[in-house]
């Protein structure tokens with residue numbers, strides 16, 4: 001029996017290249033989640049200015065990590081109050097040090113995460129996906145060597161321009177981002193598997209997006225609203 005209501009609050013994990021962010025956006029659209037993304041939250045704060053924004057800007061300008069206490073203030077400023085009944089944390093907690101912040105946020109505002117969801121993709125698969133992305137510098141069309149190849153190798157279908165990798169997709173950068181995930185996110189997952197094993201779910205991410213999304217819905221106990 002599949003319910004039609006997913007958990008109120010969810011934390012989603014997945015290595016770069018797992019499709020996690022696209023899945024989070026789709027879940028937000030289908031089930032009314034507000035996405036909590038600390039990167040966006042920091043950029044928004046700076047753009048809006050004010051006392052909080054200025055403090056964030058000072059840290060970013062110095063190249064410092066934004067302290068956890070400031071992250072918590074930002075969470076409070078953005079995600080409490082009416083309408084914040086369905087939160088989907090995407091990229092938070094980012095480090096094991098931020099786990100107590102989420103606990104504190106839950107206790108103070110009386111909500112509970114109902115699912116810690118991991119999109120499982122092997123590091124090798126994630127690297128292959130990320131280094132296979134290509135973009136046309138002329139028209140901006142995107143390709144992928146495996147899942148969406150151009151008709152002629154390394155050449156744009158529309159205008160014949162030679163395709164390029166995105167600057168973030170060099171093997172070195174991709175491997176670094178994978179290592180950051182292994183070093184920081186994996187310990188968080190282990191923590192939740194120990195403290196809340198009944199709330200942890202895994203989805204096989206080594207399949208086409210539509211199937212991963214269906215698996216994600218199943219893990220949340222809801223029917224996929226738009227099955228392929």
Ligand SMILES: [Zn+2]
Nearest residue numbers: 136139156159
């Ligand atoms: Zn093009």
